[in-house]
Amino acid sequence: MGRYVLRRLLQMVPVFLGTTFLIYVMVWAVPGDPFEGKCGDRDCPESYVSAMRERFNLDDPLLVQYAKYLGNLVRGDFGLTSSGLQVADRIAATFPVTLKLALVALAVEAVIGITAGVVSGLRNRGFLDSLVLVSTLFLISIPVFVTGYVVQLVFGLQLGWISPTVTSPTIGNLIVPGFVLASLSMAYVARLSRASISENRRADYVRTALAKGLPPRRVVGVHLLRNSLIPVITFLGTDLGAFLGGAIVTEGIFNVPGVGGLVFRSILTKDGAMVTGVVTVLVLVYLLMTLLVDLLYAVLDPRIRYD
Amino acid sequence: MTEQIVPLVDERPRGLFGDAWHALRRRVLFWVAVSIIFLVVLMALFPGLFASGDPNLAQLSRSRGAPSAEAWFGYDNQGYDIYTRVVHGARASIVVGLLSTVGVVLVGATIGMFAGFYGGWLDAVVSRIADVFVGVPFVLGAIVILTTLNAGGDAGTVRIVAQVVLSLSVLSWPVAMRIMRSTAIAAKQQDYVKAARALGASSSRIITKHMLPNCVAPVLVYSTIALGAFIGAEATLSYLGIGLRQPVVSWGVMINSAKDYLRVAPHALLFPAGFLTATVLAFVMLGDAVREALDPKLR
Numbered sequence A: 001m002g003r004y005v006l007r008r009l010l011q012m013v014p015v016f017l018g019t020t021f022l023i024y025v026m027v028w029a030v031p032g033d034p035f036e037g038k039c040g041d042r043d044c045p046e047s048y049v050s051a052m053r054e055r056f057n058l059d060d061p062l063l064v065q066y067a068k069y070l071g072n073l074v075r076g077d078f079g080l081t082s083s084g085l086q087v088a089d090r091i092a093a094t095f096p097v098t099l100k101l102a103l104v105a106l107a108v109e110a111v112i113g114i115t116a117g118v119v120s121g122l123r124n125r126g127f128l129d130s131l132v133l134v135s136t137l138f139l140i141s142i143p144v145f146v147t148g149y150v151v152q153l154v155f156g157l158q159l160g161w162i163s164p165t166v167t168s169p170t171i172g173n174l175i176v177p178g179f180v181l182a183s184l185s186m187a188y189v190a191r192l193s194r195a196s197i198s199e200n201r202r203a204d205y206v207r208t209a210l211a212k213g214l215p216p217r218r219v220v221g222v223h224l225l226r227n228s229l230i231p232v233i234t235f236l237g238t239d240l241g242a243f244l245g246g247a248i249v250t251e252g253i254f255n256v257p258g259v260g261g262l263v264f265r266s267i268l269t270k271d272g273a274m275v276t277g278v279v280t281v282l283v284l285v286y287l288l289m290t291l292l293v294d295l296l297y298a299v300l301d302p303r304i305r306y307d
Numbered sequence B: 001m002t003e004q005i006v007p008l009v010d011e012r013p014r015g016l017f018g019d020a021w022h023a024l025r026r027r028v029l030f031w032v033a034v035s036i037i038f039l040v041v042l043m044a045l046f047p048g049l050f051a052s053g054d055p056n057l058a059q060l061s062r063s064r065g066a067p068s069a070e071a072w073f074g075y076d077n078q079g080y081d082i083y084t085r086v087v088h089g090a091r092a093s094i095v096v097g098l099l100s101t102v103g104v105v106l107v108g109a110t111i112g113m114f115a116g117f118y119g120g121w122l123d124a125v126v127s128r129i130a131d132v133f134v135g136v137p138f139v140l141g142a143i144v145i146l147t148t149l150n151a152g153g154d155a156g157t158v159r160i161v162a163q164v165v166l167s168l169s170v171l172s173w174p175v176a177m178r179i180m181r182s183t184a185i186a187a188k189q190q191d192y193v194k195a196a197r198a199l200g201a202s203s204s205r206i207i208t209k210h211m212l213p214n215c216v217a218p219v220l221v222y223s224t225i226a227l228g229a230f231i232g233a234e235a236t237l238s239y240l241g242i243g244l245r246q247p248v249v250s251w252g253v254m255i256n257s258a259k260d261y262l263r264v265a266p267h268a269l270l271f272p273a274g275f276l277t278a279t280v281l282a283f284v285m286l287g288d289a290v291r292e293a294l295d296p297k298l299r
Helices: A002-028 A046-055 A062-074 A087-122 A127-141 A144-158 A175-200 A204-209 A216-228 A230-246 A248-254 A259-266 A272-301 B003-011 B016-024 B026-046 B082-118 B122-137 B138-150 B157-188 B189-199 B205-238 B251-262 B267-295
Strands: none
Touching: A002 A259, A002 B122, A002 B138, A087 A127, A087 A175, A087 A216, A087 A230, A087 A248, A087 A259, A087 A272, A127 A175, A127 B267, A144 A248, A144 B205, A144 B267, A175 A216, A175 A230, A175 A248, A216 A230, A230 A248, A230 A272, A230 B016, A230 B138, A248 A259, A248 B138, A259 A272, A259 B138, A272 B122, A272 B138, B003 B026, B016 B267, B026 B082, B026 B267, B082 B122, B082 B138, B082 B157, B082 B205, B082 B251, B082 B267, B122 B157, B138 B157, B138 B205, B138 B267, B157 B205, B189 B205, B205 B251, B205 B267, B251 B267
16 A cells, blocks of 8 residues: 555656646646736836846756756745735635635535435336436536526526625535536536446346345445445546636635636736646646545455455 | 348448448437437538528617517527527537537547557656646636636737637637547557558558547547537636637627526526527437447447
8 A cells, every 4th residue: 555655656757747837838838928917007117127037047948947946846835926915824725725626616515416316216217217317417408607596596686695796704604606616527426326226226236225125224324325326436536626717717706705706817917937836736636636636446345356 | 041131131242331320210319310410510510591680689669678579589688689690609618619529530539549558658758748637627727718818908809719729628628638649549459550560561651540540439429529518618717708709699698698688587597508508418319329220339
């Protein structure tokens, strides 16, 4: 197990370097002046531009720039934004909000998705099964921003049940945005667990468990669920990473002060240090989540061993 | 006895796709999906058939007019006729979806086929490169690529569309590549490939004549669903203001301009969103039906 984790961690290094380098090149190697418009309507004074080029190592070759950035990163220094703020501080201020939103979405997705999948998977070709299939079809087809605006319009503006924007990001306020963020993946989880359950419910071990007289509740809840949830767990794990990086749209609609809004503004204002910093954190989370998922496999399914 | 059996086997044995077509023909869902797609493609090809007006005619005097007899879907903030624009917007969405799918499938499937067939260092390198692209969050990556490409300033219709297609393809090819790679690895160990090799067939002949026809089904299913997903992704990027933009007319562009007036003119957002959803739904339904037909286990 330990050697497997080590090998996986080592395999992550090239992927991490590749992804951050890709983003670094795209953000910093843009043709055009990165300090255009930073000083209002006038052109920036020579001294400012040269100081900025010095600070971001823009006069070095690209690979050297990237190596210097990485060197600082390893020491925990994310650098400064072009307006002189600490990138690490800004990330620390916004990241917990997005994490909270992503966790709410993950909980919504897991509870509703798995319940719907199990219920429809146990009753093949019934009314409930068709209902789940049709509603997941719709959820998959509606883009997240449409769901977001319709929910905001109907429940926020017309019925007045919820506040249309999130003023303070508490768990209670984040439930509706969490629903919107999770809507698409919820449908995938429901379909995945439905397929898995209906495939496994005729397996030999289920028949054995029923034959030895276990109550159906225990057969489904322990034997069937534990074996059927393995593909679902994979999906949920990688989804947490996707939620963190993909919350831009949802955060924009509901005005949640999270990482998504921060990175979107930074991209538009060409704040390269901020963009690379946020993407680095997101990639790291994504890679660690995939590792965690693979380790969870061994816990759920003792037949899978890593050595 | 033989006389009774003969009429039963008079049909030629059907292949995988013949079988699939036979199963598809009897599915209602398939025909619903096909007719919606046919309608949208017709809209994209000949918008004049559905709406005779000019999609770029803006009259501020009729700004935010509600749906009525002369304008079925009402007018938006600029006084554009929403019905005309929705009809004309189909073309951009379909073109972006189609070109991105073709790009992703051609690039991804070719690379995946080679990686799966040859294996070894080629497979290792290609798989790591794919990991790098998958690691970039999709929306974030698309925003960064598009702002980089948009830095050029004002651009024509063709360039704007090409940029969106390029960014969608760059971020999505690993998915098609992984599907093709795993199918190719499974097919490579089959007897018919070994037999072809024993008969002295070259690698290129094995790939094109033997592996390709047997590996194309999973990628085909993916591409149908991906087409719908790309239309949705285009709308998302346009909604963020960095995908398609003026002078291109598309559903995403319309939703982007309508979102600030949601309180006073919700119809300006709901109609393009409805068309968008119906189109994506049609492609997802088609993909669902095709997958069920192609997978003998599900039949």
